[in-house]
Amino acid sequence: MVPAWPSVPPAPGTQTATAYQTTYQTPAFTPVQVRQGFGQTYSAPQPVYPATAYGAHSHLSPQTNPSTVNSTPATPSTPAQAKIEWPESVRSYVQRAFLQHNMDESVSRQEMEVKLKETISHAAATGAMYTIDWEAMPLPQHMIKASRVQYLQQAQLPAALSFPAATATSKKRKSSDMSEMGVSGGAAPPWRANQSRLEDRVTSPADKRLAGSEATPKALTKHQLKLEKRQKRFDGGYQSSYRDPSPPPSNGPVVGTCQDLEKRYLRLTAAPNPSVVRPESVLRKTLELLKRKWRKEQNYNYICDQFKSMRQDLTVQRIRNEFTVEVYEIHARIALEKGDLGEYNQCQTQLKALYQQGIKGKPLEFKAYRILYFIHTANRTALNDVLADLTTAEKSERAIKHALGVRSALALGNYHRFFQLYNDTPNMGAYLMDMFVARERLAALCNICKAYKPDVPLRFITDELLFESDADAAQFILDHGGENLLEDRNGTVVVLTGKASNIFEPARAAAFGRVDIKGQI
């Protein structure tokens, strides 16, 4: 039975659940039409399948355990339109996949065939058919198993296909979910490399964290995942107890041997394989490369992904030194600049611990961020902890003094001082302050409206709340329902505070009620 092979593979992120449903009797492959339009330049490395190389199941077939994972950048070749002559290496790869001793009970033949097709057509599509080391390519059953554990969505196939069980729920998933998973799985796919998918990045880390246990089928709906996460939290709260029996971890840190500069981020679910872990010397070069790329391209998706894989490599090798600090600091700053608080947060937590171990870096800068961050999340308990951590000497340092000043100004409702401090924020603290400045403006406006009668000049609001211009101030008032409060009086605009009563209260309450950040400490 020959399946209906769609003439054009589904676009990433779309549902084409109707395809590929038939059972394959033989692994015979009909020539496929080839994906078009990928011949452009690649900024990301050729997508490989490093997941399998982590060795979770490699004992099944030692010959497939690659010593170095293929990471040859794809040489873009003009995709062939017509029939393809399969190279010998591909044929033997297919044969090997179906050898009796390589079979895996938990992976159905059907799934394997789908996977095989996917792999090969992908290779064909990217023109990597002849450059891939098929000998070293992991077998489809291993890829499937690895991808199951990882909640990793191969961007080309909707979840439903590699997972028949998912069909029931998959309809509910929106396309945004699909793209989110696609992104979270690794570096931005080449066809999306230049698009900014910031929203995806901000929301994805929490989802990824769920992928820890093998019991999590990746097709669970978001709701179910949320429930499960709740369950985990309430059940004693700590992730560590929920790890399924995994292969016994090796003693002591891994020492990496991988020489590639770039590597996509994949969440570990098994002990890492040294061949895909980069040693510090390589990571140092990577950092330089990434710094250059960030300056040149400003592609946050790519940068974030690369930094995450760097952090992972550092962690598995237990490298904790000034270089580690540098990596986290740079990632934190970039995340801050892009408003990715989830990622920023993770870095911040690590940095705190690293500084505590006495490793040099920029602790003052980051402690100041930490204070500002907790002001933003209105986390009083954490704020108290930060205060407890500060030494007297630190309190007199400029950045920290500034952050503490912000804190006390807000605690006392001193908006006048708060906006003065906002105007003069050291380092990148302004990015953090930007996040709560609107909320504080509302609070101040509520204050002013209640206290001043009958009116104040608009310029007073502009100056006190540090708007760029009178127009900005007026716009802000209009945006929050104050259209009746502005009056032009002989050329000066005044705000009729006496008439405002409680106009801004709801907006203020809403602004203070909702600070929800994924990965929040």
Added chain:
Amino acid sequence: MDALFSDFSDAQKSCDGFKLSRTISPALPFDKLRNVWKSCNAQDVKNVVKRGIHNTYISKAQALPKDETAGWIEVYSAYWKAVGALVKVRDSLSPNNKSPWANVYETWKEVVSLLHRGYLAHGFEAWTVPCLYVAGKYLREFAVKADEERNNSSSMDSSAEANFQDDFNPEAEQHEKLEDCARQLNRLFNLCLSDRAPLDNSRKWGIYHVANLLFKTYFKLNSAPLSNNILKSLSAGRGDMPPLSKFPKSQQVTYKYYEGVLRFLEEDYVQAEKHLTEAWSMCHKDAMKNKEMILTYLVPCHLLTTHTLPTKKLLEPYPRLQKLFLPLSRHIKGGELHAFDLALQEGEDEFVKRRIYLTLERGRDIALRNLLRKVFLAGGFEEAKTEGASKVRRTRVPIAEFTAAISLGSHQTLDGDEVECFLANMIYKNLMKGYIARERGVVVLSKSGAFPGTGV
């Protein structure tokens, strides 16, 4: 060990849970611990325990059911092993073993889980729950010791699981055993919570004690918010639970204290005050340390909710609290704003440590209110327009006067806008009634009650 079994038998006969719990206590004089340890060896411990328990039964009628006996045999065998680990710590017998406390923790954890299993599988009766108290209490202590020990040796390869994480988890590394302990205590908590037996024979009677242990653990772990889950499941199961007032006073006080502190940390001062007041009124009159802890939070609560300050008499028995609160109180009362700031700064470290800094800081509003009130009073009265009319205070106060008053203490000139900002805050918070007329540079205060609740 024989003494242990006769106590066991006595306790079983009289259904005395606390007596029974003492038989599994690891807090014995050292020579007793050693005697227990020396009384048998790893091969025959089960037999010795078995014989020990059976010998205490005079007649068959008295004997526990076979199943239950089996459960206790397991518990005491594990207990013997844990005692062994403890003896080794004291003796420093095992130079090879670098982490003797971790060993104690693990062996004690075994005692805990066997007890847990005893209730589920061997039909231990509900009156024996004090054993859970002892087990939980020492599990926590051993966990803390084990963590200290590991952190002192500062080896970083504690947890193999770090391998699977993208980033290492500093908190987990610091409190590895205590986090584990929290999980174990949680199991005990659920063991008590989920008992469906009728109330007079229910493990639910153990629940508040275990809950208190959990609170203590969560606070130490810096994850006090997790305690809210406990509060939630307790209030959800309130219907089929004995009322808190039926539990021992000590448990009630501790529970109310933690509930109050948790509300305090969430800034729900009204609820916090309610719970803390209950704890305060029930607390044993001689439990000075506990009373001091309750007051540490109750006093700031009171300051914010009712704007009242502690009296000298109240704080008299607590020199530490006097040091904490009296200077601040004095400055608030006198409206000495600058002195208040200084005092707050002075005590900052201590306040922060007790998590009351951010609350006390808000006392500044009251200090400021009192200062502004003084300005208002100093303004005197309007000139009477008609003869014989009642005197009216001057309600139009120039902002400059307030500015002068605020600058008086600190000798720093404040910018007029900032003073206006303070005044706006006072008005917004209803501490002062009136409005600012910016154009004219005056504050127009209410003729009736410019400072609500202060008599003017």
